[in-house]
Amino acid sequence: MRATLIYGAGDVRVEKVPDPVLREPTDAVVRVLRSCICGSDLWPYKSMPVSESMPVAERGQRIGHEFLGVVEDVGTDVSGLKTGDVVVAPFVWADNTCDFCLEGLQTSCRHGGLWGAPGVDGGQGEAVRVPQAEGTLVKLPVDEDSALLPSLLTLSDVFPTGHHCAVSAGVNPSTTVTVIGDGAVGLCAVLSAKRLGAERIILMGRHSDRTDLGREFGATDVVAERGKEGIEKVRELTGGDGTHTVLECVGLKPAIETAFEVARAGGVVSRVGAPQYPEVPAGFGVFMSNITLTGGVAPARAYIDELLLDILDGTVQPGRVFDRTIGLDEVPDGYRAMDAREALKVLIRP
Numbered sequence: 001m002r003a004t005l006i007y008g009a010g011d012v013r014v015e016k017v018p019d020p021v022l023r024e025p026t027d028a029v030v031r032v033l034r035s036c037i038c039g040s041d042l043w044p045y046k047s048m049p050v051s052e053s054m055p056v057a058e059r060g061q062r063i064g065h066e067f068l069g070v071v072e073d074v075g076t077d078v079s080g081l082k083t084g085d086v087v088v089a090p091f092v093w094a095d096n097t098c099d100f101c102l103e104g105l106q107t108s109c110r111h112g113g114l115w116g117a118p119g120v121d122g123g124q125g126e127a128v129r130v131p132q133a134e135g136t137l138v139k140l141p142v143d144e145d146s147a148l149l150p151s152l153l154t155l156s157d158v159f160p161t162g163h164h165c166a167v168s169a170g171v172n173p174s175t176t177v178t179v180i181g182d183g184a185v186g187l188c189a190v191l192s193a194k195r196l197g198a199e200r201i202i203l204m205g206r207h208s209d210r211t212d213l214g215r216e217f218g219a220t221d222v223v224a225e226r227g228k229e230g231i232e233k234v235r236e237l238t239g240g241d242g243t244h245t246v247l248e249c250v251g252l253k254p255a256i257e258t259a260f261e262v263a264r265a266g267g268v269v270s271r272v273g274a275p276q277y278p279e280v281p282a283g284f285g286v287f288m289s290n291i292t293l294t295g296g297v298a299p300a301r302a303y304i305d306e307l308l309l310d311i312l313d314g315t316v317q318p319g320r321v322f323d324r325t326i327g328l329d330e331v332p333d334g335y336r337a338m339d340a341r342e343a344l345k346v347l348i349r350p
């Protein structure tokens with residue numbers, strides 16, 4: 001079969017790899033119906049060092065952590081899943097039974113791990129061996145050709161991540177919200193804040209096609225300015241105070257700096273952008289304003305069952321974040337297009 005491998009910064013290839021097979025009784029094999037490229041895949045795409053000491057043939061690593069597909073084979077210890085089931089996988093695999101999982105923190109599962117780790121398949125391929133399949137996979141009550149597949153695919157990562165950001169911040173009908181970032185996660189954070197009842201949602205982003213979708217998802221105001229001007233604009237919109245909650249969906253230092261500056265005294269900054277900075281700039285001003293910092297990697301598995309229902313009944317359509325669909329062979333160009341900001345989020349049909 002074919003799958004995507006990353007060899008180093010800017011070097012993504014689609015190559016023949018061995019077909020996945022069951023290795024553990026807790027495994028399943030899933031044929032991928034849809035996958036996609038994540039903003040976080042762009043970090044290694046920008047900066048993964050090329051290990052010159054390693055022979056080229058051994059340098060490639062499987063990549064991709066968002067996929068849904070059809071169960072082709074299940075191990076003897078897997079119950080509740082059978083061949084032919086349509087399933088979605090969260091971006092971290094987990095047993096869903098250990099103490100952390102039972103607390104809703106599947107990202108810290110004692111027996112879980114990451115897709116694309118050594119010995120583990122990535123999601124951007126024709127098929128995937130799924131470890132801890134019973135705990136990881138969620139059965140979807142749809143057919144292989146359902147029109148809902150793009151929205152259901154967002155359950156792997158961006159929708160639960162936006163939701164986690166909003167839930168961690170304590171968004172509710174009486175909180176005002178600022179969302180920083182108009183990428184797929186930022187837009188899903190807008191959608192999630194709206195879903196949780198927020199009436200005032202200020203979206204900070206400068207790509208008008210994306211912020212237009214943000215308005216459709218529930219943003220009431222858009223601030224295109226960044227830095228000092230952006231901060232002033234949000235303050236202007238909120239009587240000088242800032243908002244009760246700030247959802248930081250970028251992960252760069254200017255974004256987290258802005259987040260603290262637009263949070264109302266006593267407010268909450270929630271971050272889900274994978275931090276590309278070593279220290280959080282939370283000094284005396286943040287202390288004096290009693291601002292809480294929360295958020296982190298989203299335990300997507302904990303939220304899928306709940307969010308799934310709203311996709312199935314048409315309440316939300318997070319799949320609208322996909323603005324380009326490609327085949328597996330076009331994946332290298334998909335990375336290039338997302339990195340060049342030509343595409344918001346790229347859907348892959350292997």
Ligand SMILES: [Zn+2]
Nearest residue numbers: 098101109110
């Ligand atoms: Zn666990």
